[in-house]
Amino acid sequence: MAELRGYKELPIGAIPFRLSTDYKTGDWRALRPVVDHNKCVKCMLCWIYCPDMAVIWDGEKILINYDYCKGCGLCAHECPVKAITMEPEPTE
Amino acid sequence: MTEAVKTPKIPPEKQILMTVNGDEAVAYAAKQSLVDVVAAYPITPQTIIVEKFSEFVADGEVHTEFVPVESEHSAMSACVGAAAAGARAFTATAANGLALMWEILYIAASLRLPIVLAVANRALSAPINIHNDHSDAYGMRDSGWVQIFVENVQEAYDTTIQAFKIAEDERVLLPVAVNLDGFFLSHTLENIRMLPDEEVHKFLGGYRKTYPKVKVDYFDEEVPLILNPARPLSFGPLDLYDYYFEHKMHQIEAMKRVPEVVREVNEKWYELTGRKYGDGVLVPYGVEDADVVVTVLGSTGGTVRHIVKKLRSRGYKVGTIRIRLFRPFPHKELAEMLKGVKVVGVMDRGISFGSYGPSFLDINTALYDLKERPLLVNYVYGLGGRDAPPEMIEKMFMELLEIAKTGEVKERLKFLGVRE
Numbered sequence: 041m042a043e044l045r046g047y048k049e050l051p052i053g054a055i056p057f058r059l060s061t062d063y064k065t066g067d068w069r070a071l072r073p074v075v076d077h078n079k080c081v082k083c084m085l086c087w088i089y090c091p092d093m094a095v096i097w098d099g100e101k102i103l104i105n106y107d108y109c110k111g112c113g114l115c116a117h118e119c120p121v122k123a124i125t126m127e128p129e130p131t132e
Numbered sequence: 133m134t135e136a137v138k139t140p141k142i143p144p145e146k147q148i149l150m151t152v153n154g155d156e157a158v159a160y161a162a163k164q165s166l167v168d169v170v171a172a173y174p175i176t177p178q179t180i181i182v183e184k185f186s187e188f189v190a191d192g193e194v195h196t197e198f199v200p201v202e203s204e205h206s207a208m209s210a211c212v213g214a215a216a217a218g219a220r221a222f223t224a225t226a227a228n229g230l231a232l233m234w235e236i237l238y239i240a241a242s243l244r245l246p247i248v249l250a251v252a253n254r255a256l257s258a259p260i261n262i263h264n265d266h267s268d269a270y271g272m273r274d275s276g277w278v279q280i281f282v283e284n285v286q287e288a289y290d291t292t293i294q295a296f297k298i299a300e301d302e303r304v305l306l307p308v309a310v311n312l313d314g315f316f317l318s319h320t321l322e323n324i325r326m327l328p329d330e331e332v333h334k335f336l337g338g339y340r341k342t343y344p345k346v347k348v349d350y351f352d353e354e355v356p357l358i359l360n361p362a363r364p365l366s367f368g369p370l371d372l373y374d375y376y377f378e379h380k381m382h383q384i385e386a387m388k389r390v391p392e393v394v395r396e397v398n399e400k401w402y403e404l405t406g407r408k409y410g411d412g413v414l415v416p417y418g419v420e421d422a423d424v425v426v427t428v429l430g431s432t433g434g435t436v437r438h439i440v441k442k443l444r445s446r447g448y449k450v451g452t453i454r455i456r457l458f459r460p461f462p463h464k465e466l467a468e469m470l471k472g473v474k475v476v477g478v479m480d481r482g483i484s485f486g487s488y489g490p491s492f493l494d495i496n497t498a499l500y501d502l503k504e505r506p507l508l509v510n511y512v513y514g515l516g517g518r519d520a521p522p523e524m525i526e527k528m529f530m531e532l533l534e535i536a537k538t539g540e541v542k543e544r545l546k547f548l549g550v551r552e
Contacts, residue, residue, distance in 0.1 A: 054242055
């Protein structure tokens with residue numbers, strides 16, 4: 041996170057001064073989806089349901105973009121073969 | 133108060149003499165102000181404004197997009213969208229309709245959208261009442277809007293046009309509410325002078341087409357503060373404890389610059405039309421050597437001035453100040469004017485329950501820094517359209533003159549014209 045700016049350095053109208061992609065909303069997450077690729081049947085329901093477009097198809101398998109995944113668990117709930125589990129965020 | 137000028141740019145005979153009520157005057161002013169979008173929902177006593185304007189639309193006299201929305205909440209929301217897209221947006225409401233707009237009023241101000249809103253002031257429910265007081269305007273006091281109160285129909289016309297000029301000034305960029313007393317002004321016919329269309333267009337610089345520039349990290353150059361797919365900006369997304377406070381500072385700073393712009397616009401209007409209202413902020417009368425001064429907002433200002441003239445002719449040292457600009461409140465200017473006055477009567481057509489009238493709170497604050505403070509009495513009057521006749525005002529002045537003599541305020545908060 042860059043240093044916080046003072047109001048004299050900010051644009052008026054309360055518009056964000058950075059692109060929304062710069063705001064990594066993944067840090068809101070309490071639980072993270074973890075994919076078991078041995079169980080995944082590549083049906084892509086998780087890709088359809090993800091409200092944050094945080095499920096990515098890399099051409100062979102699905103990946104989770106943890107920069108933006110907020111951990112809502114919709115993907116795990118919708119997965120027909122229970123290939124996605126919600127696990128606590130690793131603590132350091 | 134209208135003062136004549138020797139040589140206005142548009143002399144009175146070149147102005148258009150019209151017999152209109154306050155609502156129609158506002159509608160004509162909006163029409164001449166080249167408004168791009170009107171989104172409105174009817175409510176008494178404002179209805180004639182948007183009714184008249186919808187006639188202009190139906191008759192093809194304006195280019196305006198008229199959005200007949202399903203509520204006042206939607207009316208203000210549509211104005212927010214339109215203004216963010218770069219349009220000149222206008223709406224009108226009153227009382228409960230204004231209350232329903234409440235949430236979006238704050239958003240319009242925070243996003244710095246120069247919307248103009250005409251409020252035909254009316255009492256808030258319950259019990260339901262369609263007549264005039266200032267409880268609706270007092271309710272939006274803290275929303276971040278500029279609030280101007282007018283005294284007569286001519287001023288309602290003049291101020292509506294001025295409001296666009298003030299709102300869109302780069303130093304301001306805030307929404308402006310023009311308050312005209314319901315029925316007393318909204319439905320009362322008056323002969324007024326209007327400018328020819330092209331003179332209003334010139335005064336406003338034509339359509340709204342210049343926008344403030346903002347700098348964001350993802351564009352190399354400054355970009356106009358409007359919604360434009362080619363130069364995308366986000367209006368009103370999430371802002372937490374990290375930046376919300378800073379963004380409120382922008383509104384606080386902008387409010388500070390409003391009085392100077394109101395004064396400038398008042399002066400420019402004077403040069404153009406020969407009409408001005410005090411310095412645009414405060415309209416004093418007979419204050420210089422006065423022992424007793426009464427402050428007032430809106431149409432009652434005329435009645436109070438009438439009584440001041442009458443009492444002055446009998447040798448009483450009395451005066452009055454009509455507060456034209458209520459938000460931002462001119463604390464310093466008012467304190468300067470009231471220096472040396474013995475007693476100030478503050479008339480409020482509304483009350484903050486459990487406290488005083490809202491203008492009393494501000495005037496009390498304004499006077500605190502004076503070394504010798506005048507005595508203060510708050511008169512709450514005229515709720516729900518209760519008349520404020522000259523005799524009542526005169527009685528109030530006599531009471532204040534008595535206080536000036538004795539130096540004793542028995543009751544700080546008084547109620548005028550109510551039955552016990």
